Amino acid sequence: MxxxxxxxxxxxxxxxxxxxxxxxxxxxxxxxxxxxxxxxxxxxxxxxxxxxxxxxxxxxxxxxxxxxxxxxxxxxxxxxxxxxxxxxVNNCIPLVLPHGKYHSSSEGWYMNGYTIRVTCDTGYMHRNWDATALCANGTWTSVPVCERSTQACNEPPQVPHGVIINQNPKQDVYASDTEVVYECEDGYNVQGQVKKSIFCIAGNWTTAPACVREIKPTPAGGGSTTSTEGRKPGSSNDGSEVGGRGNTGGGSSSQPDVTTVDRCGTAPIVPNGDIVERNQMFLKYQCASFYTRVGPRRVVCHSNGHWSKIPICKAAYCSVDTSERTQLKDVGVKFINSGEKVRLECVKLDHWLTNHYSVASCNNAEITFSRCCNWWELKWSTC
Missing domain, CATH: 2.10.70.10 (Complement Module, domain 1)
Incomplete structure (x- = not known):
């Protein structure tokens, strides 16, 4: 049994x-x-x-x-x-293409004379705009190469007390226009918020946020503690603007004395700018990549508790929404660094046998476009 x-x-x-x-x-x-x-x-x-x-x-x-x-x-x-x-022997076996992919043959091989079109992975682009390979007598000719895009970014910057919540799994390369969202740990926030995004623009990330605790500074001379939460950077406690000349409280229009920066409390926030040097007597600011500083580099604290005039970081790049331009293939919003040129693919028309591109140029935050040209015209600069 x-x-x-x-x-x-x-x-x-x-x-x-x-x-x-x-x-x-x-x-x-x-x-x-x-x-x-x-x-x-x-x-x-x-x-x-x-x-x-x-x-x-x-x-x-x-x-x-x-x-x-x-x-x-x-x-x-x-x-x-x-x-x-x-x-x-005149047929071809599959290609191995790092960072590229193409349509797989169900037979496992390709007939002599067959052409494949290669698509590069996110963050990579075709070298010399070559995207096709031809099987000719058993060998692939003009094999495309997918190389890292000059517009792509490395890993996003690390933020103490913060994590990235919208990129899983991690990537070695991040394509231009990629958005990364940070979230701070409990007890920390980003200037009164919980989350903040940064973007990959022309090979560089925009300024990363800082996850900080709210600290209530103690005014000079003791007394009660006053919170600076909700206070506009570069303004006094009553909301008045602070320029290069301050009010001494006695009606005098003379420049107040400069004192140590800890007397003014929380450092002013400059959008798209960072503090690159923190001295006992001044703060030095620097604008992020693709932004130009307008105004003083150094900010000091006056004896009346007011900060001196802070700089402004002005955008030094162009953006184009391809969905709004009928001659361009819709690939979303593209960013172009000032002084640079980028090729944007045009909408393919029935009578066009090859892909056409428009050259977008960014100068002084103004963008211009060439007509749609084929690869030969682009190669010989006749577009």
Whole structure:
């Protein structure tokens, strides 16, 4: 009498039954000899054990559908790891393209004269605008190369007490226009908010946020503590603007004395700018990439508790919404650094046999576009 709680096996020829308490599973661990037209197998048998490596080669005028003049396949649990094939020497095997992909052939190979179009991964672009390869007499000609885009960014900057919540998994390269959203840990925020975005613009990230605790500064001379929350940077507690000349409280229009920066409390916030030097007597600001500073580089604290005039970081790049331009292919909003040129793909018309591009130029925050030109006109600068 068979006990139902015991696992048992019955071997029937080349197949075994693995039986548990409620059912049996049949699984062959042997492979039948594969069919190979125009070639030969070594060793040649009717069946092969699990784990057997089978070698094969092809007759004259043919070649394996993989790299090399001979190839292998392995028997794994009743199936061959790859299907042995011999193809005409003028046909092509699949390409290996780092950071690129193309339509896969169901046959596993491509006919002589076949053209593939390569799409580069996010953050990569075609070198010399070459996106196609042709199978010619068994060899791929003009193989596209996907190289890192000059507009792409590295890993986003690390923010203490913060994490990135919208990029999973991590990437080695981030395409231009990528948005990254930071979120601060509990007890910290970004200038009164919980989340803040930065963008990859022409190879650089916009200024990353700082996750900080709210600190209520103590006014000079002691007394009660006054919160600066909601106070406009560069203004007094009553909301009045603070310029290069302050009010001493006695009606005098003379410049107040400069004192240590801790007497003015929270440092002024300059949008798209960072403090790059914090001295006892001044703060030095620097604008982020693609922004130009207008105003003083240094900010000091006056004896009346007011900051001196703060700088402004003015945008020094252009943006174009391709969805609003009928001649351009819609790829969303593109950013272009001041003084740079970028090729934007045009809408493909029926009578155009090749892709056309418009050259967008950014100068002094003003953007201009060339007509749509083919690759030959762009190569010889006749566009």
């Amino acid at each position: 068979l006990h139902l709680g015991i696992s048992w096996k019955i071997y029937l020829g080349l197949t075994f039954l693995s039986c548990g308490r409620h059912h049996c599973v049949s699984a062959s661990r042997y492979c039948d000899a594969p069919t190979l037209d125009g070639g030969y197998l070594v060793p040649e048998q009717d069946t092969y054990n699990h784990g057997t490596v089978l070698f094969y080669a092809c007759e004259n005028g043919l070649k394996p559908a993989v790299e090399g003049w001979w190839a292998t396949t392995t028997c794994r649990d009743g199936k061959w790891s790859t299907r042995p094939q011999c193809i005409d």
